Structures are given as structure tokens and as C-alpha cells.
Amino acid sequence: MDPTESLIDEFHAQPAESDRRRELVASIGDILAKRPDHPAALPFLASVAADTEEYDVARVEATTALRLSPPTDAAHRQQAADALLAVMRGPDEDLCRQYAAMALGPYAEAPEVHEAMAAAVLGDEDPLVRDNALAALRQAGPSEERVEVLHQLTDDRSLGGEAARILRAWGREQAA
Known part of the structure; x- marks a missing residue:
């Protein structure tokens, strides 16, 4: 099993507002920094960023990873952009929208x-x-x-x- 998949599984096993969730998102963001088109990291981070039910601190971490490590593949780039746009257009708290706005530049x-x-x-x-x-x-x-x-x-x-x-x-x- 890819270590990223293990981190994603651990993320889903954590309580909803656990700081460990944020730490796991940061770890997966580090993986994305090394492999901008990682087949599991990018979709996971995009889904966390766009999920209005997710812990805001984890969402902020995901948007930061998408800003710092934009994918090179066109389809992955669009997936990341769509997630950030969902945050910008959604009913989100200001903090998530602030970080999503900052992350738009590479897209x-x-x-x-x-x-x-x-x-x-x-x-x-x-x-x-x-x-x-x-x-x-x-x-x-x-x-x-x-x-x-x-x-x-x-x-x-x-x-x-x-x-x-x-x-x-x-x-x-x-x-x-």
C-alpha cells in the first residue's frame, strides 16, 4: 500500500475536529510537494478543501498545499482549481475563503x-x-x-x- 493511502485512511479514522487530521493533511501536502501529480494526494487534498463539513483547519492546510504545489497535469490542475472555486463560491467561513483566495494564483x-x-x-x-x-x-x-x-x-x-x-x-x- 502506498504510504499516502495509509495517511488518508488514518485521516478518515480520526475524530472530526482532531488536530491529527490537520497534521495528516500537512503530511499529504508534503507528498504533493514532491510529486505534484500524485494520484492519491491531489484528489484527497482537493476533496478536503472543498468539503464544507470538514474541519476548517484541515481545509486551510489543504488549500495551502494546493497553492504551494500546483499540479502540472491539466486534468489535476482543473481538479484543484475547481476545489478552490467551490470554497470561494460556497457558504464557507471567512478563514477558508481567505486561504482559497490566496491559493488561486497558480490557477x-x-x-x-x-x-x-x-x-x-x-x-x-x-x-x-x-x-x-x-x-x-x-x-x-x-x-x-x-x-x-x-x-x-x-x-x-x-x-x-x-x-x-x-x-x-x-x-x-x-x-x-
């Missing part, structure tokens, strides 16, 4: 991810979701769509200065 080439980042940075009610979506947008790097979002954001009272700095760093500042 920004997918149009639905770009739309979720743009919506979050331009109008989410949680200021930390907005901040984290801006960090993800910066991490994703310049594209016409992302530059357009940043230009829209430059007049924003709280994030406008950072949007202008990103645009300058990308060599895409607005003409006066």
Missing part, C-alpha cells in the same frame, strides 16, 4: 479562476479575502485581463495603492 489562466479572483479583489465583503485575491493576482503575473482588473482597482481606497505598485512593477501603469 489564474483558467477563465473561471480569473473571474473569481477579479470578483473577490473588486468587491468581496471580507477585506482579507480581497487582500489575498490581490496577492494571488500579483502571483499570477501580468495578463491583459489582470492588468484591466488592477486599473479598475487603482481608485479603491484600501487596495488602490498596492494595485498601482503592481502595475508599475509589471511596467503597465496607467497613462496620466
Whole structure:
């Protein structure tokens, strides 16, 4: 049996809000860091991240792993992006949404991810979701769509200065 499968089995055997669950998710995230397309680690982490009934701390750990170790395979990338989008669109507590927003950067080439980042940075009610979506947008790097979002954001009272700095760093500042 693959050690990852043993960790997943142990995860399911733990009480719902056990710190051991978070530790096991972190261990599986470490496996994903070594093998970004691990056939058991990636689907497991995506399912934990998207599961609204799961312990929030384990979900945060799963979204962090998906941010730090994005899969290289297109199908796996889409699976990870779909899980993060489910968190962003779901009825989740702010903490999970904050971490999911931060994790979107590596998946920004997918149009639905770009739309979720743009919506979050331009109008989410949680200021930390907005901040984290801006960090993800910066991490994703310049594209016409992302530059357009940043230009829209430059007049924003709280994030406008950072949007202008990103645009300058990308060599895409607005003409006066």
C-alpha cells in the first residue's frame, strides 16, 4: 500500500475536529510537494478543501498545499482549481475563503479562476479575502485581463495603492 493511502485512511479514522487530521493533511501536502501529480494526494487534498463539513483547519492546510504545489497535469490542475472555486463560491467561513483566495494564483489562466479572483479583489465583503485575491493576482503575473482588473482597482481606497505598485512593477501603469 502506498504510504499516502495509509495517511488518508488514518485521516478518515480520526475524530472530526482532531488536530491529527490537520497534521495528516500537512503530511499529504508534503507528498504533493514532491510529486505534484500524485494520484492519491491531489484528489484527497482537493476533496478536503472543498468539503464544507470538514474541519476548517484541515481545509486551510489543504488549500495551502494546493497553492504551494500546483499540479502540472491539466486534468489535476482543473481538479484543484475547481476545489478552490467551490470554497470561494460556497457558504464557507471567512478563514477558508481567505486561504482559497490566496491559493488561486497558480490557477489564474483558467477563465473561471480569473473571474473569481477579479470578483473577490473588486468587491468581496471580507477585506482579507480581497487582500489575498490581490496577492494571488500579483502571483499570477501580468495578463491583459489582470492588468484591466488592477486599473479598475487603482481608485479603491484600501487596495488602490498596492494595485498601482503592481502595475508599475509589471511596467503597465496607467497613462496620466
